[in-house]
Structure formats: C-alpha cells, structure tokens
Amino acid sequence: MMKLDGAISPENTLFVLLCFEGPDVYSTAGGLGTRVSELSEALATQGYTTHLIYIGDPYKPAIEHRLDGRLILKRWSQWVSKYYPNGVYDGEEQKLYDYNESVPYHIFSEIVRPAVAEGKTVVILGEDWHTAEVMCRTSDLLHWFGVRQKVLMLWNLNSLMSLQRIDWGRLNFVTTLCTVSKYMKHKMWSLGVNPLVIPNGIPSRHLNPVDPEAVQRLRNIARRGDPNRFFLFKIGRFDPDKRWIMAIEAVARLKDAGHPVTLFVRGGIEPHGADVFRHAYHRGLHIQDVVAQRPNLQQCLDAIEQAGPADIYNLRFFLPEEFVRTTYAAADATLANSGHEPFGLVALEVMAAQGIAVTGSTGEDYAVSFENAIVTETDDPDEIVGYLLYLRRHPEKQEQMRQASQVTARQFLWDRVIDNMVGKLEFLARKQNIVLSSVGMMDVVADAPVQDQVAQEISVAANTASTKRGSTV
Template sequence: MIELEGAISPENTLFVLLCFEGPDVYSTAGGLGTRVTELSEALATQGYTTHLIFIGDPYKPPVEHRVDGRLILKRWSQWVSKYYPNGVYDGEEQKLYDYNESVPQHIYENIARPAVEQGKLVVIMGEDWHTAEVMCRISDLLHWFGIRQRVLMLWNLNSLMSLHRINWGRLSYVTTLCTVSKYMKHKMWELGVNPLVIPNGIPARHLAPVDPAIATRLREIARQGDSRRLFLFKIGRFDPDKRWMMAIEAVARLKHSGHPVTLFVRGGIEPHGAEVLSHAYHRGLVIRDVIAQRPTLEQCIEAVANAGPADIYNLRFFLPEEFVRSIYHAADATLANSGHEPFGLVALEVMAARGIAVTGCTGEDYAISFENAIVTETDDPDEIVGYLLHLGRHPEEQERIRCAGFRTAEQFLWDQVIENLISKLEFLARKQNIVLK
C-alpha cells in the first residue's frame, strides 16, 4: 500500500487530464474544451502538478508550462494535426489511433512511474468517449508494471456522443465512472452503469462585476429607441438539441403580438443554422449579419451599433469573453433552453454575470424556476413567451432572480468543485487500500 501524510494534497498528489479538446483555439469545439482548460488551471492554481494531454495546435510548442510550471500542457498528435488544419475533430480517427497508441507508454514512463517512486498518488482523469480506450490501455500497462494499485483512474462523461463505441464492461472495471449531473447519471443508468456525479464549475473571474456603462450601451443599441423592446441573447452550437427553433418561434410570436424583440445570436457553422435563420426569415423577422475580425470589446459594440435596425443580429465572429458577459448582464434574458443539456455551463455563466437564464430541465441541477432562473419544461414556444411577459409585468422578480442566480454561481466555482472532487478521491483511495495518513 502507498502511504501518504494526511489527506490528498498538492504535496502528495498529481493529476493527469486526458482529453481531445484543450485550451488552443485549434483544440476548442465546445464546452469540453472550456471544462478541461478551466479545471486544469484551477488544479494548478491550488498547487497540484497537473498534466493536460490534448490534441493541440500543430504549430505551437509540444510542451508548455503555465501557472508557475505546475500546469504542463502536452499537445499530442501534432504530426497528424499538420495534415488536418481545420481543428481538433478534423482527421478525428487518425488522431484517435495515434493517441491510443502513444499516450499510455508516455504516462507510465514519464509521469506515473517517477511519481509512484517518490511516494506520490497519481490521479488520471479521462474525458468523453475519445479517451475510453486509452484509459483501458493505461490501466493494463500500469498493471503489467505493478503500479496500477497506486493510481486512481476516473473517466468522465460530458455528452452522449458515440457511446456505442465504448466497451462499458471493460471501462467500468478499470476506472471509476463519473459524470456532471444527476440527469446524466440517470442516462448512464440506462447503460447499466452507476457513475459518481462531480459537477462542472466556473472560474472566479466570472463573478467580476460587468461594467454598467457597457451594459447600458448594449441595452440602448438593443432597444433601438423603444424602451418596451425586449433584449434577448442565445449562444451555442446550431444543434437541434439547443432548441433554436423554439427560441426563434418565441421571438416571432412576441413580435407579432405587439411585443418587439431584439435577439442577439451567436451560433456555430453547423448546417442546422441555415434552417434556423430560414425559419426566422419566413416568420417575418429582420436579420442582420454582423461581421468583425477578432474584435476588441469596443469594436464588438460598434459593429452591432452600425449594423442597422433588426430583430435578429447574427454575430458571425469570435466573441470576447468580456463582450459575452456584458450581454449576459444587459439582456432581459439569455435563452439557454436546451432540450438535452448534460450540465448547462452557459446558464451558470449567465448567473455569474447577474443575468437571467432561461434553461431547459435536463442537466441544470442548480436551476430553480423563478428563484434563480426560468426553467422551461416543454418545447412549446409559448412557454418562453408567457414567462418573459410575466417577468415584464413584475420587474421586482427580475432583480430577485438575478441576485439569487449570482449566489448560485458562487457555489459552483472551480475551487468548490475541486473540494468535491478531492472528497470523492479520498473515498476511492480508501476503497483501493491507499492509506491516507
């Protein structure tokens, strides 16, 4: 048995995070990249040596140290990525093969064996289906060399994609399965497994106050001279699961019933986007594309202000974090009304900016309707319409929801999530006969 002084701490434990996505623009396609970037930084900030092995930008350094050297970024399969310039999932199968073949030996020789020889505990965490096979191979290799019992291995599920490719019996035998919400836990019950729930988190910087002058300018632009005009925002991939059609139809019904709306939209490059905007056009909504090249906050605001009157502003450029948070705060509501949402990170970010989130009712365990958010339980656009009109008639509720949402966001900072994670790890260490003194 490995014996450690005290509980799990930065002095006796190091982390290895495995994920296809990561902090590079090349490596980020959605919330998964945000999750591993923020989690790895938070662990390193707390003092833990943390290795993040991901499919990185082929033209950046293969190894990069951040957070005073405690966060080690390892850009994997760069030689493959050079042939596939269109992001992390371009050439996906080729990258997956290389990742599975080469990562296990690296972890054993360069991370796990030296750490175990120093008496340290190694925690390896894999994310989503891309890492299921490599986690199994790592476990087999560590077992072969006699150190598997000194390593904790967790595999986390963030989405329901490609689950048919996973050997659940093997994966659940060699790792502890985890997921990010009770909703996802119940989804995994259907697969015959019972994971631990360790939620997502947000960085502390998201709690910083939004500049009120910026928020006022955004509201003035969105109101277009009409103080009655609702200001809404929706951001996310153009995926049917995000219920874009429900949101667009709600905006159209509000407009045609005498309640004008300005909707800021930031989608992706998915084909569903054409269907969404076509529906908006045929429902009589005026759409303006807003284009900019890597703009600053001020340039973002100017681009929208100069676009001309519209019902929908289609923001076709990368949105700086400060701009997004300013919109969250300034808008009357952000429509995060997904029909399937494993966790709901956008809604939590809205709460942190003292905004009002309209959520679905799947993975958003933290959302309580008309307490800290607005929760939709159907795909009926009139549900959104009714709730927004109710808020308009009761402005005192708006402020109460914003304040309660902010208090909720404070409970989901990465520091709090890591405390939850460490408690789970200490439980797993006891099960594995690792003595924590």
C-alpha cells in the first residue's frame, strides 16, 4: 500500500450523483431538483468531473456536457418518459424499474472502470428513496468485479417519504448514510441507523445585492399608501406540514387587531390549497389572483400593482428568481413556519437576501431566534402575531437581524458545504483503506486489477437488461 501523501481533489476524485429529479423543467418538482442541480454545478465549478444521472426531459439530448465538460448531465429513462409527458413523477414506477435495472451497469462500465484505470477514486451519492435500490445493486455489481473498495458510496435522505420501501439493513451495509440536518439525523435514529450530517447549500449568486429601487417600489405597492401596513410573503407547496393555515390565521388576527396586512402567496397545485383559501375567505380576508406569462421582475411588479387592493395576493405564475429575492428583501417577514422541515432551504435563501425568515423548529439548524431569524416553537398563530408586533416596536432589532442573517447564509454557500463533505469523504476513505495521492495515484489493499474480460461480461449483461426493459411499457 502506498503511503498517504494527498487528499481528495479534482485530480484524483470524480463524483456521480443519482437522483430522480434534475435541472430540466420536466425533472424538477421541488427542492430536491434544486439541490442536485446546484450541488452538481458547484462540484464541477470546483474542478471535479461530475456525472448527474436523473430522469430527464425525453426531448433533450441524452447526454449534455457543461462547464467545459466537467459537468455531465445524463438524462435517464427517456424512452419511458416519452410515454409520460407530465413530469418526472408521471409513470414513476415504470421509470424506477428502468433506472434500477440499467444504471448500475452504466456506472461500472462507463464511469468506475475507466476511473480506476486512471488511478482515481469515484464518489457515488444517491438522493432519497428512489435511489436506495440502485445504490445497493451498484455496490453489489462493483463488488462482483473487484472494484467496490475503490469507490465511496453515500446515500442522502432529504425527506421522510416512502421510507417503508427501503431495506435499511442492506442500504446501511453497502453505503454510508447521510442526511441534511440534525433534526433529520434524530428522525433516522428511530430507523436503527445513524447518518452523517452534510447540510444543504445555496449558490453564491444568492448573496448578490438586491436592487434597492425595486425593493422600495415593491414595498410601496404592498403597503398601498399605508406605511404601517405589514408586508408578508409565503412560498412553498400547499402541504399541511408547511402550516399554511397557521400563517393565514395570523394574518387574520393581525387585521382584526387593527394591523392591516398584505400577504403575497405562491403555492402549488396541491389540494390543500383549497383549504387554505377557504379559511382565508371565511376569516374575511380579501383574496386577489394575479396572473402573468413568464414575467421578468418589472412585469411582476406591474401585474401586482394593477391587481387592485387586497389582503392576500395569490401569485398564479412562475416567479423569477430576481422577483423572489426582491420580495424576500422587501417584506417585513417571509413565513417559512413549517411544522416539519428537513432543512429549510427557503428560509436560508431569505437570509441570503437580508430578509427576515419566520421558521419552525425542525431542520433549520442555522436559525437562532431574534438573532438571525424568528423561530416559532408552536403551531399557535398568536406566536407569529406576537413576534411580528415585537419587531415592529424594535426597528433596530430588525436591522440587526437582517445583517446577521446574511452572515449566516454565507456559511452555507455550496463551496463551504463541499468542504464539509470532502472532510467527511477523507474520513471514509481512511476507513476503507483508500490511499489518495496528490498526483492522482491510488491503490487499495488486496484489490485485484480489472481485466479486459470484465468489459465483455458487462456488455453482455447490459444488452440483456436492455432487451428485458423493452417489454416493460
């Protein structure tokens, strides 16, 4: 075994990210798509060759190279997706079958085998329950061909969905389990596993200054000539876990107490949205729908300004990032008051824009109440009401929190998160007896070289799997 004289670096390590969601509009259904898109881009920007294998748009190229070839997007199961045009989770089970059957062979023959021949380490990171089985099968295949010890395999949990479908004993044996917050780590203890915590991150562009003129114009629009009118924002899926009813009730109670409110709402298409607006209507809040066709920032402002007076503006259009960040900065608070939040990416984005986030008390490890955010610890709407009135009476505290919030957000830039992850990977490499060299040379104790015959065996196996997949749809 060679003497350790290096560490993980772009010269000796490449990454493979496995996820159902990805950067295509077809492939994005929530925060998971944002996470893997930004993480893969950040890794490639740091110089790491990064493969992202996801359920991609069936009408885009199967393989796309970005960032001078370092980021390789691989749109998987496109032949299945053509039968299911309504996004990544349309035809979910058929796509999952194809993904599990074919991805392991591709990883071995097209990624791991050539990387090992070049003396490089491969890090494979699977995301959420959809990739649990494929991670297990990939580990088995790599072990069969004598290269499993040259690969670091991690599986990350972002949500508590479909955990009953996971063979935890098998997954925990073949991968290192990870999650995004201490809250999620404690949730996973009940499953008999103890994951490493590697937090989510945000791209550095989220720290760019927000246009102060746009911020002031948006405040003027929201307050409708009343400087004492509260301006609040809530964005996210219409899910009971997001505590939408709590937020709406807080707005109603503020209004009843003589404190008028303007609330901007951007939800999804989930059925719970009907419950939310029904509650608002019965509480006497005036709701105004706002529609637009893929507007820019100024067009968003124009559309809201022309909508007329209301308590709640239901923004029924795609919100460009520039508008969202302007709203974060302009609002008195953004209500990210979830009762269950694995990490709390929205609140961190609010903080990056020097906004004030109202969070829950679950996965938001970074939030310290009245230091960089407002942290609610109950589902009582009066808690939100009381905290907002406190901030209204202490404007100096608002400014301190806005400054501190961006300092916190800076600690969670993807570059820093990757540094955190690399530190843990080096720990795992030592446990696995992987020896990394600063010049990209690697060896492993008692590990046999891969012979050319392996490529022929894999080619036969891959062709057989492809023939089987042809009859699944």
